[in-house]
Amino acid sequence: MTFYEDNKELYDSIPAEKFQLVQNNEDIHDAAFRTKPIGFFKDVWLRFIRNKASVIGGIIILIIMVFAAIGPSMNSYTYTEQHTDLANMPPKVPWIAKLNLGIMDGHYTLTKRQYDNIKDTSKYPEGCILKLKNPRIINGVKIVDVVVDYYKYKGLDDSQCYWLGSDYLGRDIWTRLWKGTRISLFIALFSVLCNVIIGVIYGSICGYYGGAVDMVLQRIMEIINAFPRIVVLTLFIMVAGTGMFSLIMAMVIKGWIPIARMIRSQFYRFKGHEYVLASRTMGTNDQKLIFRHILPNSIGPVITQAMMAVPTTIFSESFLAYIGLGLQAPNSSIGVMLSTGQKVLMQYPTQVLYPAIIISLLMICFNLFGDGLRDAFDPTQRGVS
Amino acid sequence: MSEEREKILEIKDVCMDFKQKRHKVVHAVNHVSLDIYKGENFGLVGESGCGKTTLGRTCIRLYDPTSGQIIFDGHDISGKLTKDTRKFLTSHMAMIFQDPIASLDPRMTVQEIIAEGLHNQGYKDKAQIDSMVKEMLNKVGLLPEHATRYPHEFSGGQRQRIGIARALVLKPEFIIADEPVSALDASIQAQVINLLMDMKEEFGLTIMFIAHNLAVVKYFSDRIGVMYYGTLVELADADDLYVHPLHPYTKALLSAIPEPDPLSERRKTKLYYDKSMHDYSKEKPSLQEVVPGHFVYCSDSEKEAYLKELDS
Numbered sequence: 001m002t003f004y005e006d007n008k009e010l011y012d013s014i015p016a017e018k019f020q021l022v023q024n025n026e027d028i029h030d031a032a033f034r035t036k037p038i039g040f041f042k043d044v045w046l047r048f049i050r051n052k053a054s055v056i057g058g059i060i061i062l063i064i065m066v067f068a069a070i071g072p073s074m075n076s077y078t079y080t081e082q083h084t085d086l087a088n089m090p091p092k093v094p095w096i097a098k099l100n101l102g103i104m105d106g107h108y109t110l111t112k113r114q115y116d117n118i119k120d121t122s123k124y125p126e127g128c129i130l131k132l133k134n135p136r137i138i139n140g141v142k143i144v145d146v147v148v149d150y151y152k153y154k155g156l157d158d159s160q161c162y163w164l165g166s167d168y169l170g171r172d173i174w175t176r177l178w179k180g181t182r183i184s185l186f187i188a189l190f191s192v193l194c195n196v197i198i199g200v201i202y203g204s205i206c207g208y209y210g211g212a213v214d215m216v217l218q219r220i221m222e223i224i225n226a227f228p229r230i231v232v233l234t235l236f237i238m239v240a241g242t243g244m245f246s247l248i249m250a251m252v253i254k255g256w257i258p259i260a261r262m263i264r265s266q267f268y269r270f271k272g273h274e275y276v277l278a279s280r281t282m283g284t285n286d287q288k289l290i291f292r293h294i295l296p297n298s299i300g301p302v303i304t305q306a307m308m309a310v311p312t313t314i315f316s317e318s319f320l321a322y323i324g325l326g327l328q329a330p331n332s333s334i335g336v337m338l339s340t341g342q343k344v345l346m347q348y349p350t351q352v353l354y355p356a357i358i359i360s361l362l363m364i365c366f367n368l369f370g371d372g373l374r375d376a377f378d379p380t381q382r383g384v385s
Numbered sequence: 386m387s388e389e390r391e392k393i394l395e396i397k398d399v400c401m402d403f404k405q406k407r408h409k410v411v412h413a414v415n416h417v418s419l420d421i422y423k424g425e426n427f428g429l430v431g432e433s434g435c436g437k438t439t440l441g442r443t444c445i446r447l448y449d450p451t452s453g454q455i456i457f458d459g460h461d462i463s464g465k466l467t468k469d470t471r472k473f474l475t476s477h478m479a480m481i482f483q484d485p486i487a488s489l490d491p492r493m494t495v496q497e498i499i500a501e502g503l504h505n506q507g508y509k510d511k512a513q514i515d516s517m518v519k520e521m522l523n524k525v526g527l528l529p530e531h532a533t534r535y536p537h538e539f540s541g542g543q544r545q546r547i548g549i550a551r552a553l554v555l556k557p558e559f560i561i562a563d564e565p566v567s568a569l570d571a572s573i574q575a576q577v578i579n580l581l582m583d584m585k586e587e588f589g590l591t592i593m594f595i596a597h598n599l600a601v602v603k604y605f606s607d608r609i610g611v612m613y614y615g616t617l618v619e620l621a622d623a624d625d626l627y628v629h630p631l632h633p634y635t636k637a638l639l640s641a642i643p644e645p646d647p648l649s650e651r652r653k654t655k656l657y658y659d660k661s662m663h664d665y666s667k668e669k670p671s672l673q674e675v676v677p678g679h680f681v682y683c684s685d686s687e688k689e690a691y692l693k694e695l696d697s
Contacts, residue, residue: 032530274488282502283475296492
């Protein structure tokens with residue numbers, strides 16, 4: 001360190017007029033920011049799109065939704081149209097069949113056929129036999145498995161086909177699949193929306209007012225939570241009949257409780273925050289405090305939990321359909337298709353395959369999407385599940 | 386001398402109790418009475434948890450006082466508030482909070498934060514609100530462009546200035562500054578304190594300054610109240626208090642101020658305060674005026690002792 005005393009001559013040689021006061025006669029102001037303002041939700045969005053897996057999940061969900069919307073009208077069948085003579089047709093898509101990949105070309109293996117009848121055109125129409133497999137002799141009779149083009153075998157021309165096959169009543173699986181996806185998604189999204197609305201309002205009141213109000217509302221919530229869901233659903237079906245209403249009610253009757261609990265804990269966390277107090281000192285009313293201050297700060301986990309609830313709801317809808325408490329014929333949903341397809345799983349595995357693929361994709365993608373949202377809303381939670 | 390001055394806030398025998406589980410009650414503020422005069426800086430000091438903040442928050446009615454009376458500018462603001470009184474209170478009294486990070490809503494822009502009070506008071510004209518916000522931002526040394534920003538983009542000192550702008554935008558007469566500089570570093574503390582001083586001059590404010598930093602309080606305040614466990618133990622003019630502290634707790638508190646010189650710091654005798662040194666079994670203590678303008682919480686015999694101490 002150099003002191004003035006040590007370098008007196010050097011310092012004194014600088015003329016006084018060279019010195020100048022810093023910030024003389026000007027107001028001290030902070031510099032303007034050069035960057036653009038980034039709000040909370042924009043920040044969340046920026047963090048979200050960096051997460052590739054959840055972006056892909058989101059895109060797949062979108063694609064499935066688009067198909068659920070337009071899929072049923074992409075071919076001429078309707079979801080209730082029956083062709084009992086064309087039951088259990090294998091899937092056939094003309095342009096895939098031309099590629100000779102061995103999938104979706106309408107082939108079907110007829111087992112244990114007498115070799116002698118192969119040439120019989122009344123039994124096997126012209127050109128329907130693709131391959132003979134597994135020749136063997138049983139009780140002195142020549143037996144083979146015959147791989148046929150099932151559409152030609154049934155005497156149909158090339159123009160008519162079921163893209164994903166048909167079920168036991170000859171209904172088009174493609175149409176029913178997307179119709180079912182649409183209904184499953186609708187039930188899931190609508191019941192989650194109801195859950196969020198009820199849960200947010202209920203939880204806000206509990207958390208904001210606290211005390212005796214909270215006590216009473218919490219006990220009511222616990223009583224509702226104690227009902228077994230299957231029993232409630234059965235009661236609803238008795239009163240209101242089977243259908244969407246009963247299903248949605250079954251999802252909503254208890255589904256809002258976790259969301260209400262979470263919102264309540266969030267309110268307890270945020271209502272004592274200084275910015276809420278500061279707002280109160282300026283005369284902000286309760287409604288504004290709840291909706292302008294506390295709720296926007298606690299909405300992140302709610303959105304995440306709602307997203308996570310969607311696949312769970314789709315799954316429980318399928319489960320209910322599977323045990324026979326879901327939608328009834330002729331309505332379709334993913335669960336209905338799985339349960340009917342499962343009965344013929346060994347003979348016609350494709351009837352289960354496609355709904356299973358869709359429901360798995362939905363589950364995986366909603367979970368990925370929800371994970372991404374959670375990480376985006378709360379980066380400290382990254383990797384926790 | 387204090388008789389001629391106009392009182393802006395009278396706190397009369399206020400208690401604030403918090404119920405805890407199973408009939409356990411915490412007396413956060415215990416029978417406190419004090420007056421604050423128009424235009425003065427009133428400092429309130431005491432250790433953590435002694436009830437300074439609770440008293441401040443009770444004055445602005447974040448808490449409902451358990452008993453006692455608070456009179457602000459001729460209006461009784463204790464008990465149940467009518468709509469008019471609440472409006473009067475919220476527009477004439479404002480509060481600055483301790484934590485500059487926690488006291489600004491992270492989801493709102495600076496514009497929204499500052500304008501909130503205006504909206505609550507029924508201002509409708511958007512252009513007028515905008516110009517008031519811009520003016521306020523200028524006053525606290527920020528730029529009008531900062532209005533569209535979110536709080537997390539600012540530094541601690543800047544945020545505290547936003548908090549001050551929010552408190553002052555309604556042109557209140559009385560400000561409760563609840564440890565406004567405790568969360569800031571020393572250079573920023575000076576900046577914020579000086580800003581408060583400027584604003585006080587400009588708007589003719591009365592400030593109740595709550596702090597535990599004795600040096601800051603000494604610099605800032607005209608009169609100082611010392612609190613200990615919910616009780617006001619000493620109340621005097623700032624200079625008087627620092628030169629002639631009477632209550633043993635005040636003495637202990639003042640002996641804790643660090644000195645810049647290490648040698649004198651080492652020589653300094655530090656005092657400790659023990660509640661059991663008072664014998665209140667025969668005489669009940671109360672806040673008594675020992676000399677004009679200097680109040681001490683003591684019993685009659687202690688008052689005599691304090692008077693003797695002052696004479697010597």
